[in-house]
Amino acid sequence: MKIRKTLLSFSFCFTLINCLAVKQQTNTGLYAEIKKDSALKQVKAKALEIVKNGFNAGDGYGEVWIRDYNTFITLSAQVHKPEVLKENLKVFFRLQGKDGNIVDGFIPIEKAKKSTIGYDYIYTDLEPSYAGHKNSVETDQETSLVQAIYKYISLSHDKAFLHEKIGGKSVADRLEQSMEFLMKHRFNKKYGLIWGATTADWGDVQPEHEWGVYLTKDTHYAIDIYDNAMFLIALDNFMAMLPAKKTRWKPVREAIAKNTMKYLWDEKNNKFIPHIYLNGSPFPQNFNENEIYYHGGTAVAIEANLLSKKQIKISLDKMVENVKKSGAGSIGLTLYPTYPEGAFKNKGMYPYGYQNGGDWTWFGGRMIKQLILNGFEKEAYEQFKPMIQRVIDNKGFYEWYTVDNKPKGSGTFRGEAGVLYDAIVLFEKTAKK
Template sequence: MKKLLVTGIAIMITACSSNKEDKKLAAEILSDKNFKEVTEKALEVVKTGFNAGDGYGEVWIRDYNTFIELSAEVFDHNTLKENLLVFFRLQGNDGNIIDGFIPKEKAVATEGGYQYIYSDLEPDYCGHKNTVETDHESSLVQAVYRYVKKTGDADFLNVKVGDATVAERIENSMTFLMNERWSAKYGLIYGATTADWGDVQHSHPWGVYITEDTHYCVDIYDNAMMLIALDNMMELIPVTKVKWGPIRNEIAKNTMQVLWDDEHQKFIPHVYLDGSPYPDDFNENEIYYHGGTAVAIEAGLLNKEQIKSALGKMIANVKASGAGSIGLTMYPPYPDWAFENKGMYPYGYQNGGDWTWFGARMIQQLIRYGFVKEAYEQMQPMTDRVVKNNGFFEWYTVDNKPEGSGTFRGSAGVLYKAIQQFYDWAAEVEK
């Protein structure tokens, strides 16, 4: 009895100590000046439009998906809905979703450039599709989910686009992935060989279209994105659960069986459908994918112990590379010969560039799973550089210098959302 009493006192002391630490952290969060400034800057930058940033003319679905909730703070809901409808109007007959759209008068056809997609359903815009990537369909489903949850506009699912409702078109987009991007061998969806979540394949000077030199593979990012989309679809449209619930569970099981390296506690970068494009003496599995891992956590594939281990590896990679934040795409990067696109040099662009766009998604998941202290520590470099550089830059070099668009709305969106999560947590602690 005495032993039990002592144990109970120890538990009480630990709980009091933990509560005290939480209150201290909550106070820090609520008084964080950078959080306030980044929030204000995010709201200002998203007011200026829907294209990915000042370096882009298009509205891209993989970007819009990550700032549609932020856009809802400053735009009328009908404007957000109209953007989503453009993607559905330009949807292919097989269910595929375009990558981005642009006003017809701004679409300039060039030799070797984008192959524009038109539809009688859409009078004002045309689209294009980076066919090497397999996240457009999943991104649109997620964007619709975020729109409905943010606005409460569930009637959007019943809007007719041509002969089909939005709800039917959502399911058609998932069917496209099963029909046209499905590997029966692995029970997973596939795409071209890209760097983590990137949309530039290894075997072409530009690299955005499938070619005869494309090497197909399954990877964690595409499959995790589909899992999130299926969960979203089944919540929005409950009647889809009967068909898609078992498919979702099978993909989740196969993802861990095929892509998870249990010995090294990491995801294998690529499992190839017909052999690797790289030399036998190149060990691709030495590369750790930060972005795909963050999305896998969002998809519910890793437990708390695995998440803690993943964060430790990311922090170690940042230290080893000298990068500014856990937004580091991967470590180590691919060698300079691995991609024909000259922008994909080691630590360049998607090959080891530091992207807040994905780093802040990891922050969101750390908060979600209770690692708030760790999340706050890893958030600091990301908000610091927004304030220091006065902008939401697309990516940062390994020595933390800004590159690309300075108004990258995807970065603004994921940072804004993470900050709101911090505020929500702190408000609960303060009660």
């Protein structure tokens, strides 16, 4: 019996060594291909170029948005001094609400006064140069700022920034106040999760209004994966910057993670449900919303360490399958299948339009990064190629792409450039190892 067990053990070890050797050989070929891929180098250079001349989301926007800036601050750090990056972050704190809330973006006051967009601009005595605005249907402004501060400090090593005073309050205190805002004003006690308005995945457009960026009397409040995953990432970043705050926030982090998987993860279908509704759904009763798969929210959930490697692989397979079914260009496909025609009053939210099934590298690139970090380098590289190629083909970083891969929106969308740059750097580091 002992001899048999020894032989079986030897056989298992031999098989494992062979498997590892084959994987290493496969990866060696992959790494060699990555090293000589001129498309990666070309897109990386283009990304560095478009962040030299500003911090607004792209040429179609006048504002600096925190949800965008969070995704290209690492890229901007390659061409701008830390003081410049920090000044942008300080503007968000100067415009912070008394209850701790963070604005979406800011714009020069003179431009705000001439604007015809329709924002209800926010002004404060602390900020003489910029006006702010807040899309109240979202619940990611506060979490985006925490993440951006974490990236800034990681890049600059400027830990002293946390103790700088803005309006008599330290940056650390203001960050915590923004987290407390979510707990006081966007936390549902029944589910133990944070809420926002009903939107399409990570989007900022609710169905009940022609524009859709403000909470209204018709808003249907809901809990989704994107908001809560962003909160988890922010909490991790916050505690990493300020370890002394773990006593307050670690239990919150653990409870949010537990409740996210308890209430939002559909074990049977291996996916996150789109929404938990708190005051009814805006969609018809005969519409099965749970058929919809949220690509963006799932990618952010992986970043929040909510899914196992097995679940990540299943998620990727579903995304690839959705791309094939829809005919889209990449796994940046927001969601699939789409919400039906007329589900949103905003005319731009037609099936496969904008956030209703538009293809956004801004989130697809985040999925690529998570695939690399979780050991799926080969799959990541395969899914990354179409994202890189369309930047080259279209001579720009476009905001989103139609289902037949046509570019739409700003052609200098820095959010896309930022996530592509991050992924390319990660590919390069992996290949060097």
